[in-house]
Structure formats: structure tokens, C-alpha cells
Amino acid sequence: MKTVVNGTDLSSAVAKVSKAISNRTTNPVLECIKLSVKGDLLTLTATDMEIAIETSIRAETFMEGETLVLGKLFSEFVKKLEEEDQVELNMTGDDGRLKIVYSSSEVYLSCLSADEFPSINKEMREKAFSILQKDFKDVIGKTVFCCSQDESRPILKGALLNVKDNVLTCVALDGFRLALAKKNLRNSSSDFKVIVPARALNEITRLLDRDEEEITFISEDNVLLIEVDGTTFTTRLLEGEFINYNQIIPTEFLSTVRVSRQAFLNSLERATVVAKEMKNIIKLDVKENYINVQASSESGNVNENVLSSLEGKDISIAFNAKFLSDALKGAGDEFVNIYLNGSISPCVIKPYSGEEYLYLILPIRIAA
Amino acid sequence: MKTVVNGTDLSSAVAKVSKAISNRTTNPVLECIKLSVKGDLLTLTATDMEIAIETSIRAETFMEGETLVLGKLFSEFVKKLEEEDQVELNMTGDDGRLKIVYSSSEVYLSCLSADEFPSINKEMREKAFSILQKDFKDVIGKTVFCCSQDESRPILKGALLNVKDNVLTCVALDGFRLALAKKNLRNSSSDFKVIVPARALNEITRLLDRDEEEITFISEDNVLLIEVDGTTFTTRLLEGEFINYNQIIPTEFLSTVRVSRQAFLNSLERATVVAKEMKNIIKLDVKENYINVQASSESGNVNENVLSSLEGKDISIAFNAKFLSDALKGAGDEFVNIYLNGSISPCVIKPYSGEEYLYLILPIRIAA
Numbered sequence: 001m002k003t004v005v006n007g008t009d010l011s012s013a014v015a016k017v018s019k020a021i022s023n024r025t026t027n028p029v030l031e032c033i034k035l036s037v038k039g040d041l042l043t044l045t046a047t048d049m050e051i052a053i054e055t056s057i058r059a060e061t062f063m064e065g066e067t068l069v070l071g072k073l074f075s076e077f078v079k080k081l082e083e084e085d086q087v088e089l090n091m092t093g094d095d096g097r098l099k100i101v102y103s104s105s106e107v108y109l110s111c112l113s114a115d116e117f118p119s120i121n122k123e124m125r126e127k128a129f130s131i132l133q134k135d136f137k138d139v140i141g142k143t144v145f146c147c148s149q150d151e152s153r154p155i156l157k158g159a160l161l162n163v164k165d166n167v168l169t170c171v172a173l174d175g176f177r178l179a180l181a182k183k184n185l186r187n188s189s190s191d192f193k194v195i196v197p198a199r200a201l202n203e204i205t206r207l208l209d210r211d212e213e214e215i216t217f218i219s220e221d222n223v224l225l226i227e228v229d230g231t232t233f234t235t236r237l238l239e240g241e242f243i244n245y246n247q248i249i250p251t252e253f254l255s256t257v258r259v260s261r262q263a264f265l266n267s268l269e270r271a272t273v274v275a276k277e278m279k280n281i282i283k284l285d286v287k288e289n290y291i292n293v294q295a296s297s298e299s300g301n302v303n304e305n306v307l308s309s310l311e312g313k314d315i316s317i318a319f320n321a322k323f324l325s326d327a328l329k330g331a332g333d334e335f336v337n338i339y340l341n342g343s344i345s346p347c348v349i350k351p352y353s354g355e356e357y358l359y360l361i362l363p364i365r366i367a368a
Numbered sequence: 369m370k371t372v373v374n375g376t377d378l379s380s381a382v383a384k385v386s387k388a389i390s391n392r393t394t395n396p397v398l399e400c401i402k403l404s405v406k407g408d409l410l411t412l413t414a415t416d417m418e419i420a421i422e423t424s425i426r427a428e429t430f431m432e433g434e435t436l437v438l439g440k441l442f443s444e445f446v447k448k449l450e451e452e453d454q455v456e457l458n459m460t461g462d463d464g465r466l467k468i469v470y471s472s473s474e475v476y477l478s479c480l481s482a483d484e485f486p487s488i489n490k491e492m493r494e495k496a497f498s499i500l501q502k503d504f505k506d507v508i509g510k511t512v513f514c515c516s517q518d519e520s521r522p523i524l525k526g527a528l529l530n531v532k533d534n535v536l537t538c539v540a541l542d543g544f545r546l547a548l549a550k551k552n553l554r555n556s557s558s559d560f561k562v563i564v565p566a567r568a569l570n571e572i573t574r575l576l577d578r579d580e581e582e583i584t585f586i587s588e589d590n591v592l593l594i595e596v597d598g599t600t601f602t603t604r605l606l607e608g609e610f611i612n613y614n615q616i617i618p619t620e621f622l623s624t625v626r627v628s629r630q631a632f633l634n635s636l637e638r639a640t641v642v643a644k645e646m647k648n649i650i651k652l653d654v655k656e657n658y659i660n661v662q663a664s665s666e667s668g669n670v671n672e673n674v675l676s677s678l679e680g681k682d683i684s685i686a687f688n689a690k691f692l693s694d695a696l697k698g699a700g701d702e703f704v705n706i707y708l709n710g711s712i713s714p715c716v717i718k719p720y721s722g723e724e725y726l727y728l729i730l731p732i733r734i735a736a
Contacts, residue, residue: 073641073667080638097668105672107638270448270475273441299441300465304473 001065001091003037007084007102009057013044014075016055016231019203021071022048029116032068033075035089035098036114037061042089045120046071051200052120055231067091068112069098077107122232124220129163129189134211139170139181140201142330142357147198148174158238159201160245161217163192171245172198177323178245178360179330186214194224195242200235207233249360250346253339255312257286258352261336264291264306265328271295271302272321281364282321286340287314295321317343318364324349327359369433369459371405375452375470377425381412382443384423384599387571389439390416397484400436401443403457403466404482405429410457413488414439419568420488423599435459436480437466445475490600492588497531497557502579507538507549508569510698510725515566516542526606527569528613529585531560539613540566545691546613546728547698554582562592563610568603575601617728618714621707623680625654626720629704632659632674633696639663639670640689649732650689654708655682663689685711686732692717695727 014033022030025048034045042059045052081087081102088101091111100107140159148156159172166185171178207228208215218225225234271282275295285292290305317340328336333351340347349359382401390398393416402413410427413420449455449470456469459479468475508527516524527540534553539546575596576583586593593602639650643663653660658673685708696704701719708715717727 070667077638077641080634080641083634103672105635105638105670107642107668107670107672109668110666266448266451267473270445270473273445273448274475298478299438300475300477302473302475304471304475 001035001037001067001089002062003042003059004062004086004088005042005057005059007078007081007087010042010087011078011082013042013055013057014078016207017044017046017053018071018075019206020046020048020051020053021075029068029112029118031071032112032117033071034066034068034114034117036066037064037089039064045117047118047120049118049236050197051203051233051235052118053203053231053233054120054122063092065091066114067098068114068117069109074109077109120232120234121220121223122225122234124218124223124225126218126220128192128194128217128219128224129168129185130187130214130216131168131183131185132211133208133213133215135168135183136215137205137208137211139168139183140205142181142332143170143172143179144198144201145326145330146172146174146177146179146359150174155195155238155240155242158195158197160242161192161194161196163189165191171242173243173245173248173360176320176362177327178248178358179327180245180249180358180360182356192219194219195238195240196224197235197238200224200233204233204235207231248346249348249358250339250341253312253341253348255286255310255315255340257291257308257310257338257340258335259291259306259308259338261328261331261334264308264336265325267293267304267306268321268325268328270304272325274300274302275321280321281318281366282324283316283318283366285314285316286310286338312340315340315343317347318366319347319361320364323361327361330359331357369403369405369435369457370430371410371427372430372454372456373410373425373427375446375449375455378410378455379446379450381410381423381425382446384575385412385414385421386439386443387574388414388416388419388421389443397436397480397486399439400480400485401439402434402436402482402485404434405432405457407432413485415486415488417486417604418565419571419601419603420486421571421599421601422488422490431460433459434482435466436482436485437477442477445477488600488602489588489591490593490602492586492591492593494586494588496560496562496585496587496592497536497553498555498582498584499536499551499553500579501576501581501583503536503551504583505573505576505579507536507551508573510549510700511538511540511547512566512569513694513698514540514542514545514547514727518542523563523606523608523610526563526565528610529560529562529564531557533559539610541611541613541616541728544688544730545695546616546726547695548613548617548726548728550724560587562587563606563608564592565603565606568592568601572601572603575599616714617726618707618709618716621680621709621716623654623678623683623708625659625676625678625706625708626703627659627674627676627706629696629699629701632676632704633693635661635672635674636689636693636696638672640693642668642670643689648689649686649734650692651684651686651734653682653684654678654706680708683708683711685715686734687715687729688732691729695729698727699725 036043043056045054084102090099097108283294335352404411411424413422452470458467465476651662703720
């Protein structure tokens, strides 16, 4: 293998695939980036067996071939070659090392054989759906933070992507709270249902930098694939049945409160300063014209009233303040509606206008 | 104590004094901020017994008094009050807690008695010297990183500030390297010599935000004091004799190399990628027209030539690459001169023009 590439191209390609390098593995090839030279392209690939990223750059090739370089080391090194117009990658020596030549300097890096590197399936046929990049980013940003971090129920470490009647619904939940976001698709799509690891969804949104263009999801054999600007991203899907979330979300409520999202958020943040040492527990007394926010711990007490308007019964209820703040941040809109059924029933939060987003939070039972 | 202040004023004053709150102490009052209301001023003070910071803001006072609040908690809380025009601080209740009132809300924070808080001596008389703020920041930025982190020789955790013949010389060293910077003072000053903890010097530079104005250092009884915009900063000085640094710095050399500072720095940074796993050791072969930079480890080899011009003998020498990089970054100027006396003698680095800065680095002995 011998080829010459541009330093900036190389650095940005390595930065892209590096996201898929495994950090904790017993298999050294998963810590590597595969370099593969064919025709006038250098292709870089990395995978941790869950996600895989592959991208190609223009190359002036003298000899085709492939090898594996240590991902972290190679990535750090090429960052310092961005100013080099011409970087030669050369494996023609007989010492099994990659020679990198630039200006009048040379560097030798240890390599592994590319034979053991897992192959990435890119020949998928089943088209899933297409969506505007900005819509996808919006949906993911507003839901995925509710995915579970807990290994004990692996299915909850992913979010459900469900396409039905040309609407994408994304749902994430962790046993304490749930987030749901919907978007209409512009092009008609067949129905489709997958559970995608939260990490993969976050990495995908980082690849999307053209808000007004569409991104197409393709799927086969429990793998989901997207292609963006010559970069291919694949991720394994989570197997199993997702929670039947429709059963969890109540549709009738005793009380509905309308409140300024920002004013409520500011108040919760102040209460959190004190509540932090008490597992973030805050108490709300929902009255006709205000929500009374209370937090107390050894270091102090917060007691604030936030103007609001209530339809229905007064309710006293306690929450993890972080879950409430996260939901308010996600909901957008100037005002939100909070729907309640008493102090031990789940609460639902929606933006005042529109039905695109919904958050559900379980309250905390506290002694009266 | 009862007074009303502006939320933004309060938040910025608390942010300033917070730097002096102790993080690890067995004495709880050192984790506190002292609030002291007198006339139309609220004065905030914090100290960890090494440094102390005190600042005052305008207040509408109804009752004078003083108290201690937990620094970290208070600081986090008042950050969220920046939008409040009027924040009332009230200790008139009989429960020994500070009541904070804003909008229609109230918060109670636990307090300690101010009696135990150490007093800060601000009545110093011995004027030390005055220097342009930008000059002081420059001198500190170029030297203090060489102070030792090691507790075993406490005196090296500080830098020497020495005023003689209206020149300030600042020296920092850690047993492996030394940095020296000089500045002419515009106003005549008497001779003066103190050793100031590195941390205090860094905090002082953070307080200086008017480059073209002078800052005056005042000293008495082993304490150094400055005043900036109504904020008083004091620090204890380190006691003992500083190393006789003039004895360490050689004045005659076998070889002098001139090299582009940026080109050499770039090369060192690439070599460091490989050298990192070998304690940052890099080897230099100084030849007539270039410096050959070499680093090698299990993961690879770097071998670069950086154009340079030599007066004197060829020399092979090894260094900790980080120490060399730090010195080159500090030296400024387009070119630097590197002065050498062989492979086991200290090396001196100076900017090509001017004698204001000097770095000395001990080489590493390696097998040939």
C-alpha cells in the first residue's frame, strides 16, 4: 500500500471514524482504524461491534492495500499534520510498519493485519424512511436523554423509532420518566419499527450538518444504516419488545396547570441548589393561581411561588427536580401544560401549543 | 443585619471572593463567605488562610450586622438571582438563619457566627512597587508554570519577585527547569524581594482586567496585598531563602542554535504523540543546518528535521519534550536561540531578540 493524501482531508476523516473506536475491549483490532487503499480512494473504517463508521477521501495511489493502525495514536498524530499538503502513507517496507512521510520527515507506526477486522455490511436494501435532518435532530435531542443508563434492562438503553402513517414517533424511557416526540414525514414511507441504542442516535445527530436536507435510514438484519456526505454509519439494533408505552400514558386528568416554562425552570434551578443534598427532591403545591415550590435540607430552605393557572383540584406532589427541569427544557414553547391526577400518579407535561412532545414523570412519595 | 442589594452586583462579588474559599479544611469557617453590612456597603470576605479576598458592593441598609454563609451553596444560589433587581439579605429572625427575599419568594440558609472568622490585615504601609497590569500578567504567564507542584520543597511552590534598580525579575523553578522574566518599572521603586505562592500569583492575574493601568503591591509582616477596583487581595508569602538562581544559569556555551520557534514546536508536538508512553523523552541531534528530532516507543518512531543554524559544535542531547514545548511557548518571538554545553549540561533558551525571558532546562541522560 502506498498513497498520498491531503493532511486536512486525512485529519477530518480520522476525526469522523474515531467516534466508533472502542475504548474498552479485549480485542485489539477494535482499537484500530482500518486504512484501505483502492483506486483513487483511501477508505477509513472503525467499529466497536455496536456502531461502525466508514469514510473515504481522495488519494493519489501508487499501490493498493490495507492495514490497521492504532486508532487513538493515529488520530492524535494526523491532527498535527493538518498543514501538510501531501502526506504519504506507505506500507511497502518489509517491517510491517506504516511509514508516514511529510515535508522532509518520516514517522513509523506499528500496524496490525487487516484480516481480522470485522466486515461492515453496507449492501442493505430495505429502505426505512427519510426525514429532514433538522427534524431528526430535534426529535432525538428532545427524547434520548430519557434513555436508561442501567445495564439491567438493556432494551431501555435505546429509543424506539416507530414510523406509522407517515409520522415518526420516537420514545425513550427509563422507568422513572418517559419522553415522546413526533414528526410528520414529507415523503410517504412504509411502516417501520426499530429500537436504536441511545449512543448511536447521538452520534448520528453529530454527523448531520445540513438542516434542510433529508437523511435516509436503511435497515436489514438488525442493522440500521445512514449515509451522509460519503460517510457511512451503521449501528446494531436492540432486540426484543419495547415497553407498551401507550398503556403508561394517562389520557384523563383531575387537574391541568398552565405555567411559564422559563419562570418555572428558574425556580426549580434555585430549589435544586438546596435540594441537591436531598436527592433533588422538591415539593410542589399546585394552587389556583400559583405553584408553590419547596425544597429543604440541612443547609437551607427554598420557598417560592410561581404564577400559574389551574383547572381542577389543588394537588400536592413531589418530584426529582432534575427530571422536571429536563422535561421543561425539552418541551420548548413559552408556556407548558402540566397534567396531574393526584400526588401518587404520573404527571404529564406538554408544550402549550401542539401535540408533538410529551413528557411523563413519576412522582416521589413523601411523608405528608 | 438587613440590607437590600442588586442581584447582579451580589453574584459578581460572590464570584470574586469564592476563589479564596477553602475546599479541604477541618475548619468550617474557612468554607464560608463572611457577609458584613455597614453603612451603605455589603462587604464579602473569604479566606483559606493562605490567600484572602474581600470586596464590597452598594447596599440599602436597614440594620447593620455580619454573618457567615456556606460559600459554595451561597455562590451557586446567588448565580440564579442575577435577574433580580432587589435581593434582601435578612438576619433579623431569631432562628440564626439568613433569609433571602426576592420577587415574592424567600429562602433560608444556615449560618455560622462571624466571631470565629480570621481577621484580614488591610492596614499595610510598606509600599512595594507598581507595574503596568499587562506587564505583570506577561511576567507571571511566562514563569509561574515552572513552579514546583511538589510539597517536599515548599519554597519552590512559589515564584521569586525581586525588584532591583527599577527592574522586576520573576523566577520560578522546580529542580528540572527554570523560568526567568524581567520588566522595567515605569515609576522608581525601592528594592524588594518576596516569594509568592504560585496559586496566589495566578489568582492575582485573573483580577487584573485593565491592561494599561498600574497595579500596586503593598507588603508587611510576610503578607502581600493588592487592591483592584474595590477588591482587596492578600496572600501569605513563603518564608525562607530562594535558590541562588544566578549560580545555576551558565553564561558561556559551546554551541548556539537559532531555530524557528513555531516549526520546532510543531515538530516537538508530533514527536510527543509517540514519546508520551516513554515519559515524553525526545532526542535531539543538533547539526549545522538542522535539528533532528527523534522519538520512539512501542507504537512507533518519529524522525524529523527542523531547519536551523548552528554556531559551534554538533551536539546530541535528550529532553522531556513537554519542558521544551513549554519554554518555546513562553519565549515568544519568531525565532529562539538555544544555548548548549554538551549532552549532560543544562540548556538555555531565549527569544532571538531581547533579554527579557530566559528558560533553563536540564537534559535527560540516556544511553548512547
